[in-house]
Amino acid sequence: MPAEIRKTLLHVENTLIEGGKAAETPLTMIAAMAVIRNPWAGQGFVEDLKPGIRDCAPGLGSLLTDMILEASGGGDKVEGYGKAAIVGVNGEVEHGSALIHTLQFGNFYRNAVGAKSYLSFTNTRGPANASLQIPLMDKHDGGRRSHYLTIQTQIADAPAPDEIVIALGASIGGRPHHRIGDRYQDLKELGHDVDNPAAV
Template structure:
């Protein structure tokens, strides 16, 4: 893995609308900007050898960093891969849609659910939303939320931005009825 940089974003929300948020709602995102290991190689039929090499390294790098940045127990989580214009969406998907990547985050978060994800191909500086869901029950509506992220100079055409996001709580001032109330 050729790592160019790591970007860490945190947000502490104190007010939602006209109401105070207590306790303060904290989210954290950690993004790794890496060289796309398939860029410039044309169509690669078998992505698995590189996935097996790079995905575990990325998961091990990012999971503890996002937990540390959050500084609180993780209640909601998600992941992202944004591929530069010379790559394929499948390149980002291959890196994040494997247990070799996601299990690092599940272990740190003490989670049991699948990680929601966003993946797309885009130019440097694109704004993207990372979806979050509850770490043990994806039906808990209060934890369905998104975190916005952006790296101004990434991904370059031959790069991939891979990231993890976490929240210490559900949406601020959440008040929707449980999903079970509609069944």
């Protein structure tokens, strides 16, 4: 059966001033979250998680992607993206991983924003009000450090012991006043081939 959703939440954060200096382009970070009943709750150790994945992951991916698109104004506006899960203390970290580390979840978001890079992630276990941290990276370029960001928030009453918080994150823009360069500059300084970093 589809995910049993207790609530959804939308977190929108706009940074206008950073380091005491106004941002030339304000940074917007968005988190779309769903609090669901753990589909494997009360079943003991479940060997095959695939039925629950097929039941729950596609609907969650579609729902949370739609929330991000509405809040951002469209997939073309999204620059950085990521995902996260927090499993309640009666569940396994594997339960959260099962729902977010599947193409049946992530491809809704990836396709909607036209992304090329992988979705950065966290999957943890914790009590209600645990810190939800969604790492972001540029949707096209994993070496673009200006978009290495983390959305941090929490839900006062979730996850309950038999719940999971599932989330997608997005940024419109990168860090204001970013000035640490990109990964490619480091590779050049270290004498590595930018197109083949393993080569010296």
